[in-house]
Amino acid sequence: MYLKMVKVLYFGIAQEIAGNAEEEFAAEDTAGLRKMIAEKYPRMNSVSFRLALNGRLLTAECLLKEKDKIAVLPPFSGG
Numbered sequence: 823m824y825l826k827m828v829k830v831l832y833f834g835i836a837q838e839i840a841g842n843a844e845e846e847f848a849a850e851d852t853a854g855l856r857k858m859i860a861e862k863y864p865r866m867n868s869v870s871f872r873l874a875l876n877g878r879l880l881t882a883e884c885l886l887k888e889k890d891k892i893a894v895l896p897p898f899s900g901g
Contacts, residue, residue, distance in 0.1 A: 830855070870897060
């Protein structure tokens with residue numbers, strides 16, 4: 823298993839829970855990254871969120887590459 827350093831960007835309520843807009847994690851894939859985020863921020867378990875990888879919404883879990891950018895996108899509301 824080779825962990826890659828990725829940048830995680832938080833938006834909306836996810837940013838409030840994390841207490842910052844971005845941070846770095848070492849992860850192999852998005853499933854492992856989700857687990858790490860949930861362990862570090864237990865309140866994140868109560869938020870339904872999607873991930874975007876380098877600007878593209880993910881429809882399934884995937885492997886990560888060094889320096890990928892992952893956006894944590896909770897539901898947005900507005901008009």
